[in-house]
Structure formats: structure tokens, C-alpha cells
Amino acid sequence: xxxxxxxxxxxxxxxxxxxIKENRLAESIMSIGNGYMGMRGNYEERYSxxxxxxxxxxxxxxxxxxxxxxxxxxxxxxxGKIPNxxxxxxxxxxxxxxxxxxxxxxxxxxYRELDMKxxxxxxxxxxxxxxxKFEANIxxxxxxxxxxxxxxxxxxxxxxxxxxxxxxxxLDSNIKNEDSNYEEExxxxxxxxxSEYRGNILSRTKENTFKTPIFTxxxxxxxxTRGKVDDISYLSTDNYCENSITxxxxxxETIGIEKYVTITSTRDYSENELLKKCDDILNIEISKEYEExxxxxxxxxxxxxxxxxxxxxxxxxxxxxxxxxxxxxxxTYYGEDSRLNIGPKGFTGEKYGxxxxxxxxxYCLPVYxxxxxxxxxxxxxxxxxxxxxxxxxNAKKLGLKGALYPMVTFDxxxxxxxxxxxxxxxxxxxxxxxxxxNYTNYTGDFGYIKEKGIDVIVEVARFxxxxxxxxxxxxxxxxxxxxxxxxYENNINNNWYTNYIAKWCLEYAVENxxxxxxxxxxxxxxxxxxxxxxxxxxxxxxxxxxxxDEELQIIVQNDNFLDKEFIEVKDLPKENLPLNQKWSWDKIxxxxxxxxxxxxxxxxxxxxxxxxxxxxxxFDFYEKYTVHESSLSSSVYSIxxxxxxxxxxxxxxxxxTARLDLDNYNNDTNDGLHITxxxxxxxxxxxxxxxxxxxxxxxxxxxxxxxxxNNYSFNINYRDxxxxxxxxxNLIKIENLKGKPIKIIVYGEEYVLEKxxxxxxxxxx
Ligand code: BGC
Numbered sequence: 001x002x003x004x005x006x007x008x009x010x011x012x013x014x015x016x017x018x019x020i021k022e023n024r025l026a027e028s029i030m031s032i033g034n035g036y037m038g039m040r041g042n043y044e045e046r047y048s049x050x051x052x053x054x055x056x057x058x059x060x061x062x063x064x065x066x067x068x069x070x071x072x073x074x075x076x077x078x079x080g081k082i083p084n085x086x087x088x089x090x091x092x093x094x095x096x097x098x099x100x101x102x103x104x105x106x107x108x109x110x111y112r113e114l115d116m117k118x119x120x121x122x123x124x125x126x127x128x129x130x131x132x133k134f135e136a137n138i139x140x141x142x143x144x145x146x147x148x149x150x151x152x153x154x155x156x157x158x159x160x161x162x163x164x165x166x167x168x169x170x171l172d173s174n175i176k177n178e179d180s181n182y183e184e185e186x187x188x189x190x191x192x193x194x195s196e197y198r199g200n201i202l203s204r205t206k207e208n209t210f211k212t213p214i215f216t217x218x219x220x221x222x223x224x225t226r227g228k229v230d231d232i233s234y235l236s237t238d239n240y241c242e243n244s245i246t247x248x249x250x251x252x253e254t255i256g257i258e259k260y261v262t263i264t265s266t267r268d269y270s271e272n273e274l275l276k277k278c279d280d281i282l283n284i285e286i287s288k289e290y291e292e293x294x295x296x297x298x299x300x301x302x303x304x305x306x307x308x309x310x311x312x313x314x315x316x317x318x319x320x321x322x323x324x325x326x327x328x329x330x331x332t333y334y335g336e337d338s339r340l341n342i343g344p345k346g347f348t349g350e351k352y353g354x355x356x357x358x359x360x361x362x363y364c365l366p367v368y369x370x371x372x373x374x375x376x377x378x379x380x381x382x383x384x385x386x387x388x389x390x391x392x393x394n395a396k397k398l399g400l401k402g403a404l405y406p407m408v409t410f411d412x413x414x415x416x417x418x419x420x421x422x423x424x425x426x427x428x429x430x431x432x433x434x435x436x437x438n439y440t441n442y443t444g445d446f447g448y449i450k451e452k453g454i455d456v457i458v459e460v461a462r463f464x465x466x467x468x469x470x471x472x473x474x475x476x477x478x479x480x481x482x483x484x485x486x487x488y489e490n491n492i493n494n495n496w497y498t499n500y501i502a503k504w505c506l507e508y509a510v511e512n513x514x515x516x517x518x519x520x521x522x523x524x525x526x527x528x529x530x531x532x533x534x535x536x537x538x539x540x541x542x543x544x545x546x547x548x549d550e551e552l553q554i555i556v557q558n559d560n561f562l563d564k565e566f567i568e569v570k571d572l573p574k575e576n577l578p579l580n581q582k583w584s585w586d587k588i589x590x591x592x593x594x595x596x597x598x599x600x601x602x603x604x605x606x607x608x609x610x611x612x613x614x615x616x617x618x619f620d621f622y623e624k625y626t627v628h629e630s631s632l633s634s635s636v637y638s639i640x641x642x643x644x645x646x647x648x649x650x651x652x653x654x655x656x657t658a659r660l661d662l663d664n665y666n667n668d669t670n671d672g673l674h675i676t677x678x679x680x681x682x683x684x685x686x687x688x689x690x691x692x693x694x695x696x697x698x699x700x701x702x703x704x705x706x707x708x709x710n711n712y713s714f715n716i717n718y719r720d721x722x723x724x725x726x727x728x729x730n731l732i733k734i735e736n737l738k739g740k741p742i743k744i745i746v747y748g749e750e751y752v753l754e755k756x757x758x759x760x761x762x763x764x765x
Pocket of ligand 1: 352358359485487595629630632676
């Protein structure tokens with residue numbers, strides 16, 4: 001499969017042959033989005049081969065009735081899904097009466113590129129219809145400057161004869177989710193209409209018994225033509241509207257259409273305003289030339305790259321990988337709207353859809369802290385703050401105190417329904433608080449904790465205090481019946497990572513409550529925290545049981561982990577991998593194989609608490625049993641590998657995370673891209689190779705250069721500074737592009753960075 005995209009370009013993803021067998025994979029890879037909406041890389045024309053047509057609108061979701069074999073008390077009643085929404089890219093093409101269908105027609109010179117620098121998807125091919133040859137050129141983008149706008153330019157050139165060409169641009173909301181639990185449709189038609197060069201539809205998500213919001217989506221299209229129109233007609237039916245435009249094309253002549261679509265939803269306007277808003281926005285846009293609209297869009301993509309690009313010299317595939325990941329991450333979320341979050345598959349697939357997971361806090365938030373305005377990360381924190389009530393209800397439902405944030409959610413209500421995850425994967429709560437710490441420590445803005453964060457910190461501490469129990473035999477607090485980040489073991493006792501982050505949350509709560517008590521006691525009072533309660537938190541955190549093996553001198557993933565039968569991944573016959581596709585679940589659960597960073601996740605989060613030797617011992621022990629079958633895994637391992645100077649491994653794991661989808665490592669990219677884990681490739685470079693840390697509110701670097709690269713460079717925002725770092729084999733150059741002189745630490749030595757510093761590596765001890 002790798003051959004599909006093996007024409008590697010640093011700024012583009014190129015597909016230079018048509019792919020019929022793995023079309024879904026190509027569709028995932030060619031996805032585009034603008035944060036407000038996004039879509040898989042489907043063709044505009046009819047395609048009768050296997051395809052997953054998908055376009056999605058951020059924040060629009062549907063509660064699909066839970067389907068489980070054996071109902072357990074506490075299960076959520078629905079699973080929130082991102083509904084596959086109106087197909088607005090569709091354009092059927094008829095050439096001399098023959099419908100263009102890329103699966104059936106004789107297609108040559110197929111070429112498609114995703115231009116990441118400019119945020120544009122382009123396609124080109126020639127087709128032979130009864131001896132007549134035509135060249136099609138198609139460009140598509142979802143505007144970053146006008147978020148409701150999608151633009152498609154479709155040109156056809158007659159290469160050796162004249163012909164009659166019919167374009168049928170349409171909007172279609174007769175769409176089903178592939179992952180619907182009961183084969184239900186999620187949309188009802190409200191209205192549709194069309195006129196010459198224009199059409200619109202309004203569709204509403206179905207009423208449901210769960211009292212979750214109903215969404216209505218409006219879509220309007222406007223068609224511009226290039227060439228002489230011979231005939232035009234239009235029609236509309238339920239959830240569908242079209243124009244049918246016939247043009248004559250002469251030999252060597254190019255004709256075409258431009259399709260402009262605006263999409264609005266009841267997230268922003270009332271239902272009866274939607275089509276008017278679509279029209280208002282559309283009318284402004286169509287008064288401009290295509291090039292002008294395109295320029296406004298590309299300018300903004302270029303600006304994003306100015307602050308976020310990482311340049312890697314000497315290794316094209318690494319370069320393409322990081323740009324692809326940042327491109328897809330920013331296409332999903334750029335922080336403009338605090339009601340939104342980052343779904344593990346963003347707008348590129350349905351499984352996991354656009355729901356929110358702990359991935360956001362653990363993996364994505366640090367990237368936005370580094371490359372975007374601090375308001376972006378703050379918006380992500382506010383999103384959780386606004387869902388605190390639902391998290392408290394969730395804890396109560398399980399018979400616990402405080403707040404338990406959901407594993408999967410759209411509106412704060414848990415909608416995951418596997419007991420081992422819903423009830424047991426509670427470590428997620430720790431990451432919600434860790435993100436508050438991360439933001440505060442990175443930006444120096446304590447105001448957030450004062451205003452909102454403390455409420456979350458306190459309720460999460462209350463949760464942990466009620467979820468632990470005292471082992472009277474050991475006089476230590478324990479947490480039983482959990483699933484750690486490694487989902488290949490369930491219902492285990494004392495997962496080290498969970499116990500450690502619970503302990504930390506309690507300590508962090510004590511620290512912040514005491515700090516606020518002095519100057520802003522109202523924040524403590526509004527949360528009703530007493531000195532007795534703080535004392536309980538302190539005792540639990542002090543007496544938290546943390547499994548450790550004295551003989552091996554390693555942290556133990558959980559009770560009994562070391563009693564397993566140990567086989568290293570390298571000794572497993574290749575055909576066993578990926579385990580989750582080849583082995584029974586039962587066999588996986590009993591095995592020693594680790595799905596994703598677990599102990600290592602903790603060592604990464606709390607890196608200042610462990611020595612390099614400790615990190616190395618744990619890395620060496622756990623890495624050989626880790627299969628990285630969660631896309632989140634390799635980045636954390638890569639970071640620790642860099643830290644312990646295993647650059648070969650760090651590079652291998654970086655490549656795996658940066659090219660996970662481009663190379664379809666886990667053989668599941670056809671379902672959609674791994675959007676949240678894409679942030680991991682940024683982390684592997686910045687926290688990994690460059691060793692950037694911000695412990696104790698001080699910026700530090702420990703840059704290393706993988707052997708495969710000549711050099712790399714990047715920019716980061718840190719507080720009021722913008723800093724540029726260049727790493728060469730024997731020279732590190734750090735520039736202060738914006739902001740006052742700042743204290744930084746490089747390789748353990750302190751510098752005051754005024755304009756720039758250069759450190760010669762050969763001179764280092
Ligand atoms: C991982 C989880 C993650 C989820 C969504 C799962 O495979 O094990 O840690 O939250 O995917 O990315």
C-alpha cells in the first residue's frame with residue numbers, strides 16, 4: 001500500500017495513480033478541513049467503487065442509542081456520533097451522455113495532490129470516452145478565512161474533439177452514518193429548493209428520546225460557469241437539490257464550473273435564519289473572483305505555517321510527516337471556538353468521530369501552547385470547565401464523589417459503553433487537571449486557576465479521595481478495578497500510572513487551595529473546601545501505594561504484571577501483528593503486550609521526578625513488550641528514547657508517529673486519520689529531539705540530532721517570547737524573535753537570551 005504515496009514531497013502529499021482497491025485509504029489521506037467543517041477526500045463525480053463518502057460539521061452530533069449485549073448499571077444511554085452530513089461537493093458529469101465514473105471509465109494520468117502549504121486539494125486526469133479524450137482539472141478548498149465556505153473549481157479540456165458536457169452540481173442530505181447502531185438515519189428533510197445556478201437544502205437531526213440538542217444545517221450553493229451554456233434546468237426533492245448545466249466544448253477548449261457552497265447550523269443561528277445567513281455569506285463571496293477567495297485562504301494557511309512549521313533538512317519523509325500531521329491537526333481545530341474540541345478522527349471518519357477524549361489534554365494541548373496564541377489552549381480548558389456539572393453527575397451515577405470526566409463525550413455526558421473503559425479507565429481525570437497545570441506553568445497565567453480551574457481541581461481531588469480505599473494490611477491507599485492507559489489489560493489493581501496521577505492531583509489540589517486561601521479565599525469558599533478535607537487529601541497522597549520492584553529497580557505497571565509470561569515483541573511472528581486484528585481479545589488481555597505508553601506516560605508527564613537512569617531502566621523494560629497499537633503510543637516512547645540517548649529508537653518511533661497514516665502502519669487508516677495522535681509527532685521533535693521542558697517555569701532545551709537529519713529548526717511561543725531554535729550537528733542557535741531578554745537553560749547551563757546565542761556542541765562537556 002505504501003506505494004500509493006511514495007512520491008514524497010516536502011509540502012505535498014501526492015497520489016499519482018488511481019487507487020480502486022484501497023480507495024478508502026486514499027480518501028482518508030486526502031481529507032481536508034477548516035475547523036468548522038471537514039471531509040474525506042471523496043471525488044466530486046459519481047464513483048461506483050468502494051468509497052466512504054463523508055463530510056462532517058464541527059460540534060454537530062447525534063445521540064445514537066446504545067447497543068450492548070448485556071446492559072450494566074451506569075451505562076450511558078447513547079453514544080454521541082458525528083453525523084455524516086450534507087454532501088456538498090457532488091458534481092455529476094456527463095460527456096456526450098456517458099457518465100464520468102472513475103471506477104468504470106478509462107482513466108489515465110491520474111494525479112492528486114494535497115497542497116499542505118496552501119490548504120488546497122487538486123486533482124487531474126485524462127479520460128477516454130469512445131475515442132474522445134478529455135482532461136479534467138479540479139481544485140477544492142474549505143476556506144479558512146470564511147469558515148462557512150467551500151469552493152470547488154471543475155475544468156474540462158477537450159483534447160482531440162468537440163463534445164457536449166453536462167455538469168450536475170448538487171447538494172444531498174440523504175446521508176447515512178456507516179457506524180449507526182440500528183441502521184437508523186440521523187437526518188430529516190426540512191426544505192429544499194433550487195433555481196438557475198442556485199440551490200439550497202435544510203435538514204434537521206432526528207428527534208431523540210435523550211433530550212440532547214437537535215441540530216439543523218443549512219446549505220446553499222451557487223454555480224458560476226466558464227464557457228457557453230447551452231441549456232440549464234434545476235430540480236429539488238426531499239433533502240436534495242441540483243442544477244443541470246449543459247455546455248458545448250470545442251477541441252482544445254476548456255470549459256468548467258465553480259461551485260461555491262455555504263454551510264450554517266443552529267449552533268450559531270436560529271433555524272429560520274440559516275438559509276438567509278447562507279445567502280448573505282455566499283453573496284459577498286461570489287461577488288469576488290475565485291483567485292481572490294483563494295488568496296485570502298492561502299494567506300491564512302501560510303500564516304499558520306510561519307509560526308508552526310518545523311523544518312527538517314536531509315530527510316524528506318520525516319519532513320513530509322510532520323507537516324502532514326500539523327496540517328491535519330490544524331484542519332480539525334485551530335482554537336477559534338471554545339465549544340469545540342478535537343476528535344480522534346476529526347472530520348475524516350466515523351469511528352471515534354469528532355468526540356472528545358483525554359487525547360486532547362494529554363497530547364494536543366501542549367502543541368497549541370507551543371505554536372498558537374495562549375487563548376487556544378485556554379479555550380480547551382474552558383471546554384472542560386463548562387462540562388463540570390456533567391462530570392459531577394457522572395461520578396454520582398457511579399456512587400462516587402467529586403467529578404469524573406467522561407472517556408468519550410460531546411456535551412460532557414459520558415457516552416462510551418464498555419464497562420472496562422467507561423467505569424475503569426479513570427486515569428483520564430488526571431489529564432484534565434494536568435492540562436490546567438501545563439497551561440499555568442507554561443503561560444504563567446495563574447488567573448485561569450483562580451477564575452475557573454480551581455473548581456475542576458477540587459472536584460477531581462474529591463473524586464480520587466472517594467475512589468481510593470485503605471488497605472489496612474499495608475496501611476496504604478490503593479485503587480482497584482481500573483484500566484490504565486494500556487487498554488490491553490482490564491480490571492487490574494493499582495495501575496501505577498493511575499495511582500501516581502491521582503496522588504499528584506491530590507497534592508496539586510492541596511497546593512492550589514492553600515495558595516488561594518491566602519489571597520483569594522472566595523475561590524476556596526465557593527468550592528466549600530475545609531481544612532479537614534485538605535488534610536484528608538494530604539494523607540491519601542502521602543500514603544498512596546505505588547508498585548515498584550526492588551530487584552529489577554523498575555516501576556511495576558500494576559499488581560501482578562511481573563507474573564505474566566514474557567515474550568518480546570521482536571520474537572513474535574510478524575503475522576501476529578497487529579494483535580488487535582489477529583488475536584482473540586482474551587489472549588490479548590492475558591498477554592504481557594502493552595498497547596500504549598502506560599508507565600512511560602507517567603514518566604513523561606512527571607519527568608522532573610525521575611533520574612535519567614530510572615527513565616532508562618523503565619524504558620528498556622517496557623519498550624520491548626509494547627506493540628504501539630494505539631496511535632498515541634510511539635510519540636511518548638520516542639520522547640523518552642531521546643531523553644535516554646537512544647536516538648536510533650527515538651527516530652524509529654518518531655517516524656512511526658509522524659507517518660502513521662501516510663504509511664498506514666496500523667492498517668486502519670481507511671477508517672479515518674488519527675488526528676489527536678498527530679500532535680505526538682510535534683511532541684517527539686520538540687519535547688523529544690530538542691528536549692524542550694518548562695519545569696519550574698523555566699524554559700530549557702537539550703537538543704539532539706537524529707543521525708538521519710542534517711539539521712532541524714522550529715519556532716515556539718513561550719510566555720511573551722517567540723523563540724527560534726536551529727539544531728545542527730555541532731551547533732545550536734537560539735534566537736529571541738520577539739519579547740524581552742529571557743532566562744533559558746541549554747544542556748543544563750543557564751543563559752540570558754537577549755537576541756541570540758550560539759552553542760558549539762563540540763565544546764560541550
Ligand atoms: C486509546 C485511548 C484513546 C482512544 C482515542 C484508544 O485506542 O487506547 O487511549 O483515548 O484510542 O484516541
